[in-house]
Amino acid sequence: MMQGAASAWTTRDRASVLRARDRALFAHFLRRELTSRYLGSVTGLAWALLSPLALLGVYDFVFTNVFRATGFAGSSFLAFVAVALWPWIAAQEALMRGTLSLPGYAGMIRKVAFPHELVVLASVLATLALQFAGYVAVLVVLKLMGQPIHLSGFALAIPIWLIVALGISGIALALAAVQVFVRDVEHVLAPLLMILMYVTPILYPVSLVPESVRSIVAANPLGWVVERLRDALLDGRLALVWSDAIAVVTALLLFAAGHWVFRRLSPHFEDFV
Amino acid sequence: MTPDADVVARSKTIAPVRATTPPPESERPTTLMRLAHVGKDYAKIETRAGRMRLVFDLLRGRAAAHAYRALDDVSFTLERGESLGIIGENGAGKSTLLKIIAGVVKATRGDVDVRGRVGALLELGAGFHPEYSGLANIDLAAALLGLSQREIASKRDEIIAFADLGDHIRDPIKQYSSGMVVRLGFAVATALSPEILITDEVLAVGDESFQKRCVAWMERFLDGGGTLLLCSHSMYHIQKLCAHALWLKDGRVAQYGPAEDVTRAYLAYHEEKSATAKAGMPLAEAKASGAYAIEALDASADQVSQGDDVSLRGRAYSPDGRAPVVVVGIVRADGTPVFGIASDMDDVAVRRIGDHAFEFSITFPALPLAPGKYWLRAHAADPEGMRVFDHVERDLVVRGRTRELGVVHLAHRWHDGVDR
Known part of the structure; x- marks a missing residue:
């Protein structure tokens, strides 16, 4: 574990063994995140699935029965929002949990040498994995209720979730690292995510946005996620488009940048966490 | 509990039960630890803005603007089978030194070369997660060492027996007393057969019987060729367990040599210090x-x-x-x-x-x-x-010249004595 230590054994052996250990450690963290956070308590699991469901119900009631909103290109508002809202909530929760994941491991960070990013990544992936399971369940139920959902769209939806996971992991790594030093990150993040949700066409179609600002709203990278999920799951269109490539590159860049920030800051966690 | 990668590497390729199979004599390095002019600076941050500045400084790859030297110019070597005691006042840099050796923090200056599997028990805990139970933390510790679930299963009973926590082993660590945490930590750090054992004030926390078991374990460990780095405020334990001692004072090496000499100098320093402190107010x-x-x-x-x-x-x-x-x-x-x-x-x-x-x-x-x-x-x-x-x-x-024992000469008289 001594990074600077010269050794009688080859560096290749050392690296491969460390990788094996890190994989085992990551699997351990992932299992822990899932069991202790969600599956450990009945309420934890229920809350993870019920809160997006409740939100979905409230939005459906408010928008279809109170505002009587229309213009969802033939599909019902419920299906329209369910497809996009759930991934948004998943990403938001993963980002929050990832950002705040390090202090829980403060004791370990102060006393044991290990790659700290495993904690953040495990936290993000555990959250997203669980939310994805909920997403699939809800869409299947909506389909059975007669909502116009194309389950074949998952062929595209799964890669989209993976791209989101990559990007969110990058952002979470950077924010988690900064959060160790500057505790305000979490207070800034919550309202910021709220604003982001409303400027992203989750609760409304881009077509309802006034012409003058439509290009700005459309440029939102989160808009890509929402649009492409609707293409796949509501319209059953699976063809790839150019913006998909841009999204992949953006997600890779976000991850690389987040990891770079994390690597720069993590040697100093021990003193501040 | 920081395994050195070398050793894990070797055992992975040679022996599946690495914990019990010693490597061939020819492969074992004799110098397990070599520190040369090691120093560590910590950022000195007082304000929120200072923390923000530090983040930017670190991102740009610069050193912190304000730093204090926790450790400076520390050099020593530790041979296989040797035992070194680290002594010094609170804040002298002992824990920082142990953390550098364990790989938890990186030295700001100097070279650190550690070989062999290290079991470290830093600052009264082996790096436990407070929310997990004792059992789950044993598994976590094993994962940190790169052991598979199967490998740890064989060690689990041994750890539980040594820690001797009864049913508390199923409770979250946060409910443990500091003595209980140390017992579990020591049990974990030792069960994995380290080549170098680093302990920081373990003996100060445990109760009498646990202390005895710890000392007995360390003596057995040393007899079996183990290498020990012991940090303690108890000169008794340092003298009992360590051949050499290193006295840290304000982050620097004040003295390094045979444990007897160093501990005596350290005690003399303290006596002098308390004497001047009590010398009375002007x-x-x-x-x-x-x-x-x-x-x-x-x-x-x-x-x-x-x-x-x-x-x-x-x-x-x-x-x-x-x-x-x-x-x-x-x-x-x-x-x-x-x-x-x-x-x-x-x-x-x-x-x-x-x-x-x-x-x-x-x-x-x-x-x-x-x-x-x-x-x-x-x-x-x-x-x-x-x-x-x-x-x-x-x-x-x-x-005076007398062979009498004790502090004073007491008037005395032998009865029925016969001249020799």
């Missing part, structure tokens, strides 16, 4: 704070032979003009009090020589003290003899 300060004080103290001699008379004469200050009680005593240089007497015990009043000044003198005839170094002390107390204020002391060396 008279001006005493007068300002309304305390009784010894203004002057003279001994008839600073070197006497055993059986000589010794006299002390001094002047005491009284803030309110009432006659103070004077306490006179003799203390051996190792701090053992030999004798003390207060003027009011003997119904003696000190003689007034001014509004606030009093004089006293006392003689110890035919001083029976064993040869050695002593301090003659005088304390000023309030007239009620309740509150003792500062003291002033003078050195006294008693010369």
